[in-house]
Amino acid sequence: MIVAPSRESRREVCRRPAQFQVMHQNWNHLLFLHWEMDPDLLRSTLPEGLHLDTFEGKAYLGVVPFFMNNIRPRFCPTVPGISDFLEMNLRTYVHDDHGKPGVWFYCLEANQALAVGVARRLFHLPYQHAVMQARVDKEGWVHYKSRRAWTGVSSEYLYRPAEPAKVSEEGTLEYFLAERYVLFSEIAGKIYSGRVYHTPYLLSRAEVARQDARLFMLNGFHPPERPADLAHYSRGVKVDVYPLTRN
Template identity: 30%
Template sequence: MPDSGSPRRYHRTMHPVEPVAPHAPRELRRTLFRQNWRDLVFLHWPVDPFQVAGLLPPGTVPDLHNGRTYVGLVFFRMRDLAFGRTPPIPYLGSFDEVNVRLYSRDALGRRGVVFRSLECDRLLPVLAADASFRLPYRWSRIHSHWFDNRLLYRTSRRGTPNAGARVWLEVTSTPTTPDPVEEFLTNRWGLHGRAFGRSYYLPNTHPEWSFRHCSLLDWDDSLIAAAGLSRPREAPLSVLYAPGVPVRFGTPVSLPGT
């Protein structure tokens, strides 16, 4: 991991920067795997870019919007995981997930996310993701329930009693339009990671988000602190709900110079 106290990598100039667009900027050459994301809840807080810089893989820097970067806490249901054009994996291909993510860009200007942790309530996907992409999945207990128009997510990491999160949300059928910061945070077409001594970019594509008006009723979190960042004390700056999208991931490419 880079030294969290060094600002040099954060200040490095990297151009051009891929624009934030409502649709994926390019088509995938090949689909490595497919999945459906459902009932997504996005919570976001501003965070110190210098703190973030030390948590990103080599070859990337914090992605900024008007000089600020963010940490996201995202709750959703993963459904119908499938590889290539094969049918979805029964049972093991559907699970709930909660992740802590940061926002990155690389020397080619590609914007992405960096996962600091991914809670999952199925053990086999945890082991598979760690073995293939070295993603920081954690085997956790996750409960998600609808109560009329109110949605509850609750998670606790197995073996780590102080790592968990909860969100309680009221959702309406009224569409809502994200503001520029929310577009910056949710229009992401790949992830940056590091595996086997190299940093990589894993592209994805999905239809345009469809958000609905929602109200945050309650929340709690200790996953962000467990991921190496300051624990949020204030309510999130942004709260979004999306019914879901089908997603396709392409093949990873190594970042130059890493």
């Protein structure tokens, strides 16, 4: 029997796990772009054992570029040149047979080759190496560019917060999209999950002057011919990462 996520199961994954952490990292200057998508299309892309998580019957595909900083294994210091890099992912929202909600990643681009290799090996996630650049100007605009290695396909974003940030209210669409603390991966046909823990995002609507959805094309989706339906910004969170476990 497949169980849909309950309000309590969504609360449960927000709590700090009882496991030991394997890694610490900071996620900064996040842009959350979301497009409403055909639920049946997204369902057709999921592995057995995962089910599309919807909000009021609607499904979403998200592009999330951000900065990763101060990355280090537990009990280890940061390492210059390795502990800071950029990441951008394409994702949708799912749950397992028992109603545990989380994220399914179609791809994750990063500009640190060692990090790409480690993440593939430890978390079995579809990381891809990319040439990426990002900076924040004096007016608060985040200039973000990514070009997938070997393809020449590039993406560019220009964004900043458009209002004061606040914690999303439980039960809202913003909460449904942003407050995700479980990642799922597939290993030899079996579903595994990994937890992260951080304080709730302080979110604001994002002012987006430049965006694209070329990441859709690289993952077999037809790029939408409209801007994102939803755009949010977060200054960032400090994150504890936990090991994968078999579902």
